[in-house]
Amino acid sequence: MYLALKEIRHEKLRYGLIVSMIVLIAYLIFILTSLAFGLAGENTQAINSWDAKSIVLNKDSNISLTQSIITKDQAKDAKLTSKEAVIGSTPVVAKHKGKEKISASFIGARKSQFIIKDLKLTAGHKARNNHQIVVDEKFKTDGYKLGDKVTLNSFKDKYQIVGFTKNAKLNVAPVAYGTVSTWKYLRGMPNAAVTGSAIVSKNANYKAHSSHLKTYSMDKFISKLPGYSAENTTFGFMIGFLMIISLVLIAVFLYILTMQALPTYAVLRAQGIPAKALVSTITSQSLVLMASGVLIGAALAALTGWMLPVGVPMAFNIPVLIWISIGLMIMGVIGAAIPARKIATVDPVSVIGG
Amino acid sequence: MAVIELKNINKYFGSGISKVHVLKDVNFAADRGQLILVVGPSGSGKSTFLTIAGGLQTPTSGSVEVEGNSVENLSKAQRDKLRLNQVGFVLQSYNLVPYLKVKEQFDFVDKVKHQGNLSKEGLKGLLEQLGISELINKFPGELSGGQTQRVAIARALYADPDIVLADEPTAALDSQKVAEVGKLFKDLAETRNKAVVVVTHDLRLLDFADKTYEILDGKISLKDKEHVLDR
Numbered sequence: 001m002y003l004a005l006k007e008i009r010h011e012k013l014r015y016g017l018i019v020s021m022i023v024l025i026a027y028l029i030f031i032l033t034s035l036a037f038g039l040a041g042e043n044t045q046a047i048n049s050w051d052a053k054s055i056v057l058n059k060d061s062n063i064s065l066t067q068s069i070i071t072k073d074q075a076k077d078a079k080l081t082s083k084e085a086v087i088g089s090t091p092v093v094a095k096h097k098g099k100e101k102i103s104a105s106f107i108g109a110r111k112s113q114f115i116i117k118d119l120k121l122t123a124g125h126k127a128r129n130n131h132q133i134v135v136d137e138k139f140k141t142d143g144y145k146l147g148d149k150v151t152l153n154s155f156k157d158k159y160q161i162v163g164f165t166k167n168a169k170l171n172v173a174p175v176a177y178g179t180v181s182t183w184k185y186l187r188g189m190p191n192a193a194v195t196g197s198a199i200v201s202k203n204a205n206y207k208a209h210s211s212h213l214k215t216y217s218m219d220k221f222i223s224k225l226p227g228y229s230a231e232n233t234t235f236g237f238m239i240g241f242l243m244i245i246s247l248v249l250i251a252v253f254l255y256i257l258t259m260q261a262l263p264t265y266a267v268l269r270a271q272g273i274p275a276k277a278l279v280s281t282i283t284s285q286s287l288v289l290m291a292s293g294v295l296i297g298a299a300l301a302a303l304t305g306w307m308l309p310v311g312v313p314m315a316f317n318i319p320v321l322i323w324i325s326i327g328l329m330i331m332g333v334i335g336a337a338i339p340a341r342k343i344a345t346v347d348p349v350s351v352i353g354g
Numbered sequence: 355m356a357v358i359e360l361k362n363i364n365k366y367f368g369s370g371i372s373k374v375h376v377l378k379d380v381n382f383a384a385d386r387g388q389l390i391l392v393v394g395p396s397g398s399g400k401s402t403f404l405t406i407a408g409g410l411q412t413p414t415s416g417s418v419e420v421e422g423n424s425v426e427n428l429s430k431a432q433r434d435k436l437r438l439n440q441v442g443f444v445l446q447s448y449n450l451v452p453y454l455k456v457k458e459q460f461d462f463v464d465k466v467k468h469q470g471n472l473s474k475e476g477l478k479g480l481l482e483q484l485g486i487s488e489l490i491n492k493f494p495g496e497l498s499g500g501q502t503q504r505v506a507i508a509r510a511l512y513a514d515p516d517i518v519l520a521d522e523p524t525a526a527l528d529s530q531k532v533a534e535v536g537k538l539f540k541d542l543a544e545t546r547n548k549a550v551v552v553v554t555h556d557l558r559l560l561d562f563a564d565k566t567y568e569i570l571d572g573k574i575s576l577k578d579k580e581h582v583l584d585r
Contacts, residue, residue, distance in 0.1 A: 002465045003451065010453035010493070264452065267445055270410060271510075272438030274431070277466050349405050351445055352521050 004285040022293025030301035036235035038313030045169040053204035059214040063224040075195040077209035085113035086196040088183030105170040108183025124163030134163035136174030250335030258339035270348035290332030356383035363416035378572040384549040394569035409433040442510030444520040449506035450494040457490040536562035
């Protein structure tokens with residue numbers, strides 16, 4: 001460590017350039033990871049808040065909540081306990097005179113079941129009739145307030161915003177919670193013998209006992225949300241590739257620096273300095289460079305997150321970012337392996353006889 | 355007893371028709387308090403002699419003894435330890451770590467060798483003897499050739515070795531500096547009771563040597579100064 005720190009301190013420009021490259025890569029990884037989590041969160045925030053383990057959909061719905069309809073006949077044998085809740089989902093556009101239109105997901109649910117019972121409000125109260133809704137705070141940031149009466153899609157009926165809730169987004173759209181009757185009305189089948197779009201359950205093994213219905217795990221359901229898997233795979237690929245770039249970068253830089261310093265290492269070996277001490281120098285150097293780059297990159301990413309507008313979906317998942325930082329450090333150690341091997345095998349005889 | 359002794363050393367490189375007999379039945383001994391020169395032209399086997407004496411290479415046959423202990427049977431790690439504790443190397447170039455100040459060169463030795471190094475007072479005395487006390491805050495790149503060699507000598511002696519092996523320490527120095535380095539080696543050998551072995555083709559050092567060996571075509575022999583100068 002002694003030599004590592006002394007060399008870095010002496011060659012500030014050289015090592016500063018390496019650190020700046022690592023900073024940029026770490027920054028990009030942190031931003032992309034936070035964006036990936038932010039976007040994933042906006043796809044699933046509402047689902048996560050329900051804390052449900054499984055979902056029953058019409059088996060012909062292609063695992064799509066908005067395509068699924070469960071009739072009363074299909075649901076007649078489904079036992080609904082306190083762990084189950086019926087929901088109806090449909091996309092809507094909320095409008096209010098003088099305010100921005102908002103594309104939202106309407107979720108109709110029964111107030112006696114856990115989705116509405118467990119709903120946490122940041123302001124107002126829960127819907128008490130078919131013309132009241134509780135909406136995600138995105139509405140508030142877009143200028144909507146309690147008491148505003150909005151229209152949904154092309155219907156003339158007005159729905160009063162009576163409450164706000166946070167972290168309620170589904171497929172990136174803010175959720176408007178209302179009643180199942182309102183959902184049926186918005187789907188254009190107010191009097192149809194329909195139960196809802198789905199039955200969600202906190203029981204992973206819940207069965208609806210109908211050949212027309214199928215139970216899916218919540219993870220499977222989430223993975224089938226439109227664009228969800230493609231988005232996450234793309235982010236995963238970019239982050240993985242950046243990790244590999246960081247590995248190559250540190251390996252190339254350290255290799256070049258080691259090759260330049262090889263005669264000095266050979267002299268030190270001739271003087272009896274153990275190879276282990278010299279190998280630990282290059283490994284420590286790599287760790288110091290990576291740690292500096294990661295810390296500065298993390299600080300810049302946090303600053304960026306703080307400065308970005310609220311609408312940019314960034315979520316800093318600290319445990320994941322810590323794991324990524326550890327991953328980058330490991331990349332640094334792996335990157336130092338090639339130059340370390342070069343040092344370990346340097347022939348001290350090469351410097352005798354000039 | 356000789357502090358370092360080479361007995362019947364033979365060293366071959368290569369094999370078959372390209373096999374070269376580099377050192378031929380070399381016998382050599384150095385005592386404490388002596389400056390010993392090993393002179394010879396390029397390609398005579400001087401460097402091979404030095405690397406075998408310093409435990410960097412093993413001979414094909416024969417034995418090397420340091421303080422009566424055989425070196426050739428030591429493991430690589432044990433030979434590292436031998437060089438760190440008992441042998442000080444002064445090389446032609448790259449002697450010093452370029453990004454360590456002079457005083458840090460000694461600190462680094464302390465980091466890898468925790469015992470047996472000179473005390474602070476001992477180092478101060480050594481630096482004064484070498485005339486480099488005022489250079490301790492300089493980097494090697496800020497030193498002249500002569501100053502660099504003096505610091506390298508101090509670095510080699512800091513670990514308080516029994517033997518100092520120097521490889522062409524006066525290369526690229528002018529005659530005045532050569533005389534300074536020669537006198538210095540002789541003083542160090544006498545005052546610090548070290549065996550100083552200098553491998554060189556620089557005959558300007560002959561005046562300072564207690565003993566002079568000559569290597570020619572891999573054969574070593576003890577010569578007097580006049581004989582070497584005559585050749």
